Amino acid sequence: MKRARLIYNPTSGREEMRRLLPDVLERLDRHGIETSCHATTGEGDATREAAEAVSRGYDIIIAAGGDGTLNEVVNGMAGKDNLPPLGIFPLGTTNDFARAMGIPRRWEDYCDLVIENKTRPIDIGRANGRHFINIAGGGSLTELTYEVPSRLKTLIGQLAYYMKGIEKMASLSPTQLIIQAEGYEVIEGEFMLFLIANSNSVGGFEKLAPDASIDDGMLDVIAVKKCNLAEFIRLVTMALRGDHFNDPHVVYFKTPRMEVTSPGHVLINLDGELGGELPGVFEILPQHLQIFA
Numbered sequence: 001m002k003r004a005r006l007i008y009n010p011t012s013g014r015e016e017m018r019r020l021l022p023d024v025l026e027r028l029d030r031h032g033i034e035t036s037c038h039a040t041t042g043e044g045d046a047t048r049e050a051a052e053a054v055s056r057g058y059d060i061i062i063a064a065g066g067d068g069t070l071n072e073v074v075n076g077m078a079g080k081d082n083l084p085p086l087g088i089f090p091l092g093t094t095n096d097f098a099r100a101m102g103i104p105r106r107w108e109d110y111c112d113l114v115i116e117n118k119t120r121p122i123d124i125g126r127a128n129g130r131h132f133i134n135i136a137g138g139g140s141l142t143e144l145t146y147e148v149p150s151r152l153k154t155l156i157g158q159l160a161y162y163m164k165g166i167e168k169m170a171s172l173s174p175t176q177l178i179i180q181a182e183g184y185e186v187i188e189g190e191f192m193l194f195l196i197a198n199s200n201s202v203g204g205f206e207k208l209a210p211d212a213s214i215d216d217g218m219l220d221v222i223a224v225k226k227c228n229l230a231e232f233i234r235l236v237t238m239a240l241r242g243d244h245f246n247d248p249h250v251v252y253f254k255t256p257r258m259e260v261t262s263p264g265h266v267l268i269n270l271d272g273e274l275g276g277e278l279p280g281v282f283e284i285l286p287q288h289l290q291i292f293a
């Protein structure tokens, strides 16, 4: 018998996990996976539980919830030795990461992947000691993810980000950044934002970093140089189609590690959550975690 720990956000996805729980547990148990559960109670709880599950030597950890819960679970696990593989039941609105990994929508299909032990290694990003799996970034526009009220988010999903984004563009301002990436000369200048992608699915922009691969040991960095509102809107439209790489405002490169500093006050966004502020050291932990996928 294997032992699994299922950490789920009971409020995610119209409380879907509560409904599915008996069937999920029964299916796993029938195939030799004895699963105990923890319903998260609020911020930070999933991180504590995941760290505890690693220490207690569970064979499998499963995170059920939105990207927030997943990020918390990864933060509880990453950096430790002897990590068990991680399963993901995507229950949120965007589920960026699960989409990038091609995780099946049907819970039955996903349980079967866990039962058959189908895993693949993934890179984990680290920024000033905290971890991210999808994307990190900074600059005024990346701050909008904290400002979308969560009730609005669940009501109308991704549209909320775009609405807030349009509202925010009017007050878009550049920041002075110094970017020191391993393998490159120092880049210094005024930027609208910088994004560091680990996977290639970012808030509906599937073509933002089409080359980003989850297991290549590299971060894909996209920085947008100072431009006016019209130019920026044009760039966003181009980015939806993946045509932004030839634009003179776009700096794009891959690196395993980089340091970003600024004389200004710049917040760091990690997987849509607030992750401290610059200066920041961003690095990749190559193939650090096994995911059922």
Ligand SMILES: Nc1ncnc2c1ncn2[C@@H]1O[C@H](COP(=O)(O)OP(=O)(O)OP(=O)(O)O)[C@@H](O)[C@H]1O
Binding pocket: 009, 010, 011, 012, 013, 039, 040, 041, 042, 043, 044, 045, 064, 065, 066, 067, 068, 069, 070, 072, 091, 092, 093, 094, 095, 150, 153, 154
């Ligand atoms: N019982 C709970 N009640 C309220 N908030 C919770 C609870 N458990 C966890 N949380 C918090 O809710 C945050 C968001 O959760 P999560 O991302 O799983 O759900 P979501 O908002 O449905 O997903 P998405 O962000 O994709 O819309 C988590 O980061 C966590 O801090």
